[in-house]
Amino acid sequence: MSTKLIIITDLQRFKLFSSKVDPVGRESLDLLQSIDSLETHQRIREKVSDRQGNFHGIRGSGSGEDHNISLEEERRRIKEIAQEISDALEEHEHEEWYLAAPKAINNQIVELLSSSAKNSMAINLHSDLTKIPDDQLLKHFNKEA
Numbered sequence: 001m002s003t004k005l006i007i008i009t010d011l012q013r014f015k016l017f018s019s020k021v022d023p024v025g026r027e028s029l030d031l032l033q034s035i036d037s038l039e040t041h042q043r044i045r046e047k048v049s050d051r052q053g054n055f056h057g058i059r060g061s062g063s064g065e066d067h068n069i070s071l072e073e074e075r076r077r078i079k080e081i082a083q084e085i086s087d088a089l090e091e092h093e094h095e096e097w098y099l100a101a102p103k104a105i106n107n108q109i110v111e112l113l114s115s116s117a118k119n120s121m122a123i124n125l126h127s128d129l130t131k132i133p134d135d136q137l138l139k140h141f142n143k144e145a
Helices: 069-091 103-111 115-120 134-144
Strands: 004-009 013-021 027-036 096-100 121-125
Touching: 004 069, 004 134, 013 069, 013 134, 027 069, 027 134, 069 103, 069 115, 096 103, 096 134, 103 121, 115 121, 121 134
Parallel strands: 004 096, 096 121
Antiparallel strands: 004 013, 013 027
16 A cells, blocks of 8 residues: 655645545545644734834835835745745655645745655646545545646
């Protein structure tokens, strides 16, 4: 029997499943881990300590310095996701694993993984499946297999 791990993620949610096959041959998923990052739901002003108006801009903008905070938050979250994947792959025995992540972040996540993790990945879907009911996830991966 092949041991599979299935990981679905976006910038807010991370879910780890293992695949089980019953004696009749039906495959089902067992949720091993689920993380919902509440920080990504916060507004920028809730994350930073400087209040608007503290930096009256030289150019008169009055909104402070633009540090591309949202872009930096996205990069940090992508690194966290890659680390979660690496930890899950080390912690749970598997022969192969599947990944589903939105197209906008998928390649960035995969680039941060080790070569052994990349080699054991059997399916990589550039799709956001985090809102799909758990009992329907296998259909999406079985189309690719």
